[in-house]
Amino acid sequence: MQSAELFAGCGGLALGMSLAGFRHQHMAEFDQDAVATVLHNKAKGVEHVRDWPMGLQDVREIDWKKLTSLDLISGGPPCQPFGIGGKKHGQDDHRDMWPEAIRAVREANPRSFLFENVRNLAGPRFRSYLDWIVSHLERPNMVRKSDESHAEHCARLTASRGRKEFNVFWQLVNAADFGAAQIRYRVLIFGIRSDLDIIPTPLMPTHSRDRLLWEQYVTGEYWTRHGLGRGRTPILQQDRARVERLKRFDVEPAGAPWVTLRDALKGLGEPNGKRNHLLQAGARVYPGHTGSPLDLPAKALKAGDHGVPGGENMMVRDDGSVRYFTTREAARLVGLPDDYEFPRSWTESMRQLGNAVPAPLGAAAGEWLAAQLNGGKANGGLASARRAA
Structure with a gap:
C-alpha cells in the first residue's frame, strides 16, 4: 500500500x-x-x-x-x-x-x-x-x-x-x-x-498495566525473566488495590504486559561509547523531575525548547542512583533498531527522539x-x- x-x-x-x-x-x-x-x-x-x-x-x-x-x-x-x-x-x-x-x-x-x-x-x-x-x-x-x-x-x-x-x-x-x-x-x-x-x-x-502487574506480583514470571528475585521492586501505593483485585479474582488479564524500561534495555549493558551508547554526566533529581523506574515503561521522553530539560530523560537504577538515558537507550524507547544511528550531539539527538512518535x-x-x-x-x-x- x-x-x-x-x-x-x-x-x-x-x-x-x-x-x-x-x-x-x-x-x-x-x-x-x-x-x-x-x-x-x-x-x-x-x-x-x-x-x-x-x-x-x-x-x-x-x-x-x-x-x-x-x-x-x-x-x-x-x-x-x-x-x-x-x-x-x-x-x-x-x-x-x-x-x-x-x-x-x-x-x-x-x-x-x-x-x-x-x-x-x-x-x-x-x-x-x-x-x-x-x-x-x-x-x-x-x-x-x-x-x-x-x-x-x-x-x-x-x-x-x-x-x-x-x-x-x-x-x-x-x-x-x-x-x-x-x-x-x-x-x-x-x-x-x-x-x-x-x-x-x-x-x-494490545498491552496493559494489569497484565504487567499480574506477571510481577501474581505469577512472578516478570522477575524470573530478568533473573531477579521475586518482587524486586515493591508495589506502588496506587497499584496495591489493582494487585489485590487481580489476586482475588485470579483471572489472567488478556493481551501482553506493558513493556518496561528494564525490558527495553535488556542486553544493552552500561554505556560503552559505541553506537550512541555514551554516558552523559549531570543527571540529578529535583522536584517534578525524578526519572523513570526500571520496572515500568519510561516517562515520556522530553524534547524541551532547547534540547533536554535538566533532570528528566533519566533512569533510576536499582541502587537508587540516577543517570541520563544515552541516545541509544532513548532510541530503544522510541522503538528504533540498534543500527539506527544519530550523527548529531546528545542534546540534538534527544530533541529529535523527544519529538518522535x-x-x-x-x-x-x-x-x-x-x-x-x-x-x-x-x-x-x-x-x-x-x-x-
Missing part, C-alpha cells in the same frame, strides 16, 4: 508505518538535523529506511495533486503550539501546520489518513480547535473563507447536509498500551474516504488502518510478529 509522510522528523511514525506494510512514496521534513539523521541511516542501509524518499522540504511547497494514488497520508503536525510547555498560542502560532495537513488530504484525496498530536489538543483550551480540525477533515473541500473565523467555519461545516468526504474519528491513546516502552499520551485522528463505505472503529490496546504505536495504528482498508485483513507488515517475539 502506498503512503506519504509529512512532518516526518527522525522517522518514528514512518518506521511504524513501514513495519505495518506501507511503502512511502513521498516524505517531507523541514528540520535539517532530523533530515540529516534519516539520510545518515538511509546511506547505512538500515532496513526500511534505505527505501525512504526523504527530503528537506517545507510542506507548504508540496503540490499534493501530483500524488493522487495514495492509500495513506500520515504525519504529526508540529505540537509546540499545543503542548503543555511553551506559549500555547495554538492556531495563532505560526508553527501551526494543521491547515497544511488538511490541504494535503484535500488535494491528494488518499484512501485514508492518520495524524497525531499531543493530548493537550483534546484539552479544554484547544478542544474547539480539535473540533474544527475533525470537521474540516470530514469535508476538506469546504475551504475556510478569508473573513471566516475557525468557529464560524466549524459551524458551517457541521451544518452541511452533503455527504462527508471522509469518515473521521479521534481518540486519546497511551503508547504503552501498544507496546512502546514509554507512557506517552497522544491524540490520533483517523480518516477513511467515505466512498469506501467503511466506518472506522476504535484502535484497541514511538514506532510501536505507529505500527499498531498502521496495521489497524490497513486492516480497515483490506476488509479486516492485515497488510503483510512485520509489526505483529516482532511484538510477539
